[in-house]
Amino acid sequence: MSKYTKLARGICDLLIWAALSVGSLLLHKWGKPFKRGFFCGDESLAYPYRESSFEHELVLAIAFGVPTSVIVVVELFKQLPGGALRETSGKRDGCRLGHRLGQLYKQAIFYLFGLAMVAFTTMLSKVCIGRLRPHFFAVCQPMLPDGSTCQDAQNQGRYIDSYTCSNANMTDFNFRQLNQSFPSGHASIILYAMLYLAIYLQAALSTRVSKLLKHLLQFLFVMFGWYVSLTRITDYHHHWSDVLAGAVMGVLIACLTGAYVADLFAFKRWPKTGYSANTLRKPQVSPKSSTKSQAGAAPATAASNGAQPPALPAYTFGTLPYLAAHPAQAQYAQTYHNYGYVP
Structure with a gap:
């Protein structure tokens, strides 16, 4: 394959990733989630409002920064196969920087493509389902068209599908997020990032000091992702089933991306x-x-x-x-x- 063909394929892969990322962003900005009703007195929607332990920006920064940084370090400094053979034939390899940069680009774009798939799938599910968050009553304080609220006795046990939020202390962002509980975006994104990183380390990292060192790193990355997911329940931003669905989504896409997109275990x-x-x-x-x-x-x-x-x-x-x-x-x-x- 010529260098121009490789360059064309690399640009095409980059455009595909960019298109999928833009689609996720458009769903997040202008997608209108399904407006779901509720029952007055529903205890699953009556939890207090708390600030997130991990804000959306922090989770995205971790998902972008940590795995890509590890991929950069490993791909630039790992030992390449075939070096000894070239030296015996009189040709010295040197650091083979061009080859390393090419492998770095491929591994990074594979990871980012999987991340874009997770983000798009999560946003599409949020828009289609429109599930209310556990702190819905505390944030929205819904008011019915007749001016009554769920605190009034005549509304207890009624199914309400027409209402307006009357809480003036909340921002527009809080109101937009009220019916985007399923699935958990934190769980899907962070678990995808950490599990993919663990899979990548299994295929690409050699630890001469101790075999368990690599597995300890893998365990810590996955446990960090699991901890971030659990905080979405304790912060009352998601139901436990939302977190479970997001975790399953992230794990599934991480495994499929590592096995069939990045092809990390082709040698088997x-x-x-x-x-x-x-x-x-x-x-x-x-x-x-x-x-x-x-x-x-x-x-x-x-x-x-x-x-x-x-x-x-x-x-x-x-x-x-x-x-x-x-x-x-x-x-x-x-x-x-x-x-x-x-x-």
Whole structure:
């Protein structure tokens, strides 16, 4: 593929992400949620109003900043496969900055595309469902067309679908958010970001000091996302089912994006006959080639027999560490996406 073709594909991916992001923004700004009614005396809507522990701007900043920063660091400083082979052929790789920047762009746009999908799906669901928030009565203080309120005895137990909010202490933003409870945008966005980051670290990070260090980082990221989601319940901004739906949405899109969009675990789909999970299989040698080998002829390799060379052991960071320890197996070097633990 020429560099111009790659550039065109990169620009096309960027435009697709931008279009999906703009669609989410338009739904947020001008989408009119379904106006749902309520029953006077509904206890699930009678919680007090509290300020958010994590404001919308902070959650978006975390979702944009933390995973992209980690992707930048890993893609710029990770060990690339194939370096040792180029040196043996007389060509030195150097830092291969162009290749690193290309991989960085691809991984970043894959993550941002998934984030845009989460945002669009969340906003579309909010507009279509129009569920009232738990603090609806405290924020809105609804007034009926006849001037009565839910505090009046004649309105107890009535279903109200025509009302106006009479609370003058709340902003227009609070009123717009009243019927956008389902699903939780905080839960869907932050859990997508943190879970995708954990999946990315599993595929791209090698920790020589301790294998558990990487898993500790993954656990902390996911727990932070779960904590932010739970604060939406304790702050009375969402019902528990809203948070659960948002969490499921974020987890599902994170898994699908990592597996099928970013293709982080492509190395696991090699043919079973070509490799073993953690050890190389010996190349199959025919009896004739075995006889020739015993007679002093050079042994046939997997490439000369037409067989696909097996992948490297599962716990390596690219091809370089393995080839440095096993220079005789240079013919098995492959470019693949397995960046696991190096003991």
